[in-house]
Every structure is written in C-alpha cells, then in structure tokens.
Amino acid sequence: MKGKIIVITSGKGGVGKTTATASIGSALALEGNRVLLVDMDIGLRNLDVVMGLENRIVFNIVDIVKGKCKIGQAAIKDRRIDNLFLVPASQSDNKDAITPEEMIRLCEELREEFDFILMDCPAGIEQGFENAVVAADEAVVICAPEVSSIRDADRIIGILFSKSITPKLVVNRIVPEMVERGDMLSHEDVVDVLSIDLIGLVEMDDQVVVSTNMGTPTVLQKNSKAGDAFRRIAMRLNGNEDLPIVVPQVPNRFWKKLGLKIGLGK
Amino acid sequence: MLNGIFRKIIGKGDDSSKDVAKKRLKFALVYDRLDVSDDVLENLQRDIVEVISRYFEIDKDGLSLDIRDSGDLSALVLNTPILSKRRDTS
Ligand SMILES: Nc1ncnc2c1ncn2[C@@H]1O[C@H](COP(=O)(O)OP(=O)(O)O)[C@@H](O)[C@H]1O
Numbered sequence: 636m637k638g639k640i641i642v643i644t645s646g647k648g649g650v651g652k653t654t655a656t657a658s659i660g661s662a663l664a665l666e667g668n669r670v671l672l673v674d675m676d677i678g679l680r681n682l683d684v685v686m687g688l689e690n691r692i693v694f695n696i697v698d699i700v701k702g703k704c705k706i707g708q709a710a711i712k713d714r715r716i717d718n719l720f721l722v723p724a725s726q727s728d729n730k731d732a733i734t735p736e737e738m739i740r741l742c743e744e745l746r747e748e749f750d751f752i753l754m755d756c757p758a759g760i761e762q763g764f765e766n767a768v769v770a771a772d773e774a775v776v777i778c779a780p781e782v783s784s785i786r787d788a789d790r791i792i793g794i795l796f797s798k799s800i801t802p803k804l805v806v807n808r809i810v811p812e813m814v815e816r817g818d819m820l821s822h823e824d825v826v827d828v829l830s831i832d833l834i835g836l837v838e839m840d841d842q843v844v845v846s847t848n849m850g851t852p853t854v855l856q857k858n859s860k861a862g863d864a865f866r867r868i869a870m871r872l873n874g875n876e877d878l879p880i881v882v883p884q885v886p887n888r889f890w891k892k893l894g895l896k897i898g899l900g901k
Numbered sequence: 902m903l904n905g906i907f908r909k910i911i912g913k914g915d916d917s918s919k920d921v922a923k924k925r926l927k928f929a930l931v932y933d934r935l936d937v938s939d940d941v942l943e944n945l946q947r948d949i950v951e952v953i954s955r956y957f958e959i960d961k962d963g964l965s966l967d968i969r970d971s972g973d974l975s976a977l978v979l980n981t982p983i984l985s986k987r988r989d990t991s
C-alpha cells in the first residue's frame with residue numbers, strides 16, 4: 636500500500652493553510668488512517684503550536700533529510716489521536732536548506748509508512764513551495780473570499796496545473812452575513828473566477844482561535860462549524876467524494892433573538 | 902438571502918462591493934494568466950506591425966497593444982493610425 640501526498644497551499648499567507656492541515660489531518664486520523672503532517676514552512680514553523688506539540692520537538696524535517704535522524708525519531712506522535720504524527724519544520728534553516736531531489740527521496744519513504752502525508756506549505760511561490768509540491772499527488776488550495784487571496788490562489792493553481800496536479804478548492808473564512816449583504820464574494824463567485832472543483836466551505840469561526848489558543852485541533856472541538864467543515868473535507872479526501880458540500884448560512888435570527896430575550900446564548 | 906433578493910428587485914445589485922471585487926478580479930486575472938513578459942508583447946507587436954504593414958502604411962509610433970475589459974470579456978485591442986493603403990495590395 637502506498638500513501639498519498641497532499642499539499643495544502645494558498646500562495647498568500649494567513650488564509651488558513653496551517654489550520655486546514657492540522658484539522659484535516661486530525662480528521663483523517665480519526666477516521667482510522669495513518670497520517671503524517673509535515674510542516675514545510677521552514678524558518679517560520681507553526682504547525683507544531685497549532686497542534687499543541689511544540690514542547691515535544693527533538694528533530695525536524697531538515698534533520699531527517701540531512702540524515703541526522705530517522706523519520707521515526709523526528710515524527711512526534713499525537714497523544715490525543717491515534718495514528719497521527721507531526722514532523723516539524725526547522726526554525727533555524729533557510730527555505731532552501733532542502734533540495735527538491737531530497738524531497739522526492741524522502742517522500743518515497745514516507746509513502747511506505749503512512750496513508751496520508753499532508754504538507755503544510757509556506758506562503759509564496761519560491762523554493763519552499765517548490766519543495767512542498769515536488770512530490771505531491773494531490774493539492775488543496777485554500778482561499779479566502781477576498782481579492783488578494785483569490786488572485787494569489789489563481790497563480791498557485793496555474794503553477795499546479797503546469798505540474799500536472801489538478802487542485803481542489805477550499806474557501807475558508809466565509810462570513811455568511813457579509814455574503815448576504817453583498818459585501819463578501821460568495822463561494823459561487825470564487826469558483827466562477829478560479830474555475831476549479833470545490834472540496835469544502837469553511838466559515839469564519841471563533842472556535843478556530845480558541846482551538847489555536849489551546850493547541851487542540853478544531854475537529855476535536857464540539858460545536859465548531861469550522862471543525863465540522865474540515866471533517867467533511869477529510870471525508871471527501873478519504874474517498875467519500877459525493878458527500879454534499881454544506882454552504883455556511885446566516886444563523887436563524889428569530890431563534891437567536893428569542894434566545895437573547897430569554898437569556899440564552901452569548 | 903432576502904436582502905440579496907431585495908437588492909436585486911430594487912436594482913442595486915451592481916453596487917455591492919463584492920460585485921466590484923469580482924469585476925476587478927476577473928480583469929486582473931486576465932493579465933496574470935496571460936503571464937506574458939514584456940519581451941513576448943514586444944515580439945507580438947513587431948509581428949503584428951509586420952503583417953499589417955503588408956497591407957497598410959501605418960504609423961508605427963502611434964500603435965498600441967492593450968488588454969481591455971469590455972463587459973464580461975477581455976479583449977486584445979490593437980490601435981493603429983492608418984496613413985494609407987498600400988498600392989500593391991489592391
Ligand atoms: N475559519 C476560520 N475562522 C477563524 N479564524 C481562522 C479560520 N481559518 C484560519 N483562521 C485564523 O487565521 C489565522 C491564519 O491562519 P493560518 O492557518 O495560520 O494561515 P496560513 O497557514 O495560511 O498562514 C490564524 O490566526 C487562524 O487562527
């Protein structure tokens with residue numbers, strides 16, 4: 636059995652790559668897959684803190700590639716979710732500390748040991764991005780419904796196509812109230828502009844910040860709409876391709892108001 | 902949802918900021934996707950001038966090659982003053 640390498644990318648920073656990698660990876664592991672998360676943001680690592688595993692780092696990806704340690708020594712095992720592992724980025728090296736050839740060789744090994752290998756991409760289209768995509772089988776492009784993010788996503792999509800990868804789109808940070816007002820591009824608009832297939836819609840959710848504060852993946856959080864959305868994305872990546880895509884909705888105002896009146900809710 | 906429908910009924914649909922965003926995006930992406938360097942554009946312009954010059958005498962300095970947004974489409978627009986028709990092409 637050979638594992639699948641999926642790169643999570645966006646072009647622009649701050650749109651949710653790291654959040655998505657942590658959430659989707661956790662969900663895939665919860666479904667029973669053996670999952671490795673790889674932080675490819677060398678020099679600016681973050682996946683470790685988002686996963687709450689920063690205190691357990693001994694080795695990193697550059698150490699593996701340079702032969703200083705084995706994969707098993709660098710991969711931190713998550714204690715909350717079975718079969719979930721993280722290889723952190725190096726914080727002290729440059730993005731070009733690893734060559735694409737080294738990456739291809741490493742990925743061959745990783746495929747033997749894991750069902751899914753998720754690569755958390757750095758922002759930009761330089762060497763770090765090249766390394767993250769060089770051995771990828773699939774790509775998920777994260778995009779916020781906002782002009783600069785969509786433009787950068789379009790560039791990334793073009794580059795992925797040129798590498799014979801057909802990426803899938805996640806629209807993240809959707810604010811349904813703003814979409815309804817006409818002040819935020821709807822997911823239909825984004826798909827129309829980028830013309831690639833959608834694999835999930837994630838709304839802006841305070842619980843993401845709470846999760847990050849705690850170092851707990853969103854998918855372990857109860858009542859997290861973003862967590863639910865990421866879990867469904869994981870199911871689609873795991874072969875459940877026909878699972879319907881849920882469109883984030885404005886919460887029902889009547890019930891919200893009533894809740895406020897009788898002292899429920901926030 | 903109702904808001905959106907209402908906006909459409911009273912014909913304000915085009916004013917929303919996301920419509921502006923979408924138009925601007927579509928336009929910007931045309932340039933981005935073309936991904937043509939200045940070299941390529943110069944060569945294209947030279948070739949076009951060469952072809953047109955076979956039929957018309959044109960003012961090469963007054964020539965411009967642009968990508969324009971015309972509604973839903975983006976068009977490659979070539980503007981050139983024609984000085985005269987070449988005699989030998991009639
Ligand atoms: N759906 C969401 N709802 C709320 N906050 C989000 C959401 N997705 C991402 N964020 C926040 O946005 C910021 C950037 O996310 P991150 O995953 O680090 O982006 P990237 O890795 O693309 O730079 C973080 O503070 C994260 O908590």
Ligand SMILES: [Mg+2]
Pocket residue numbers: 652653654676681756
């Ligand atoms: Mg990141």
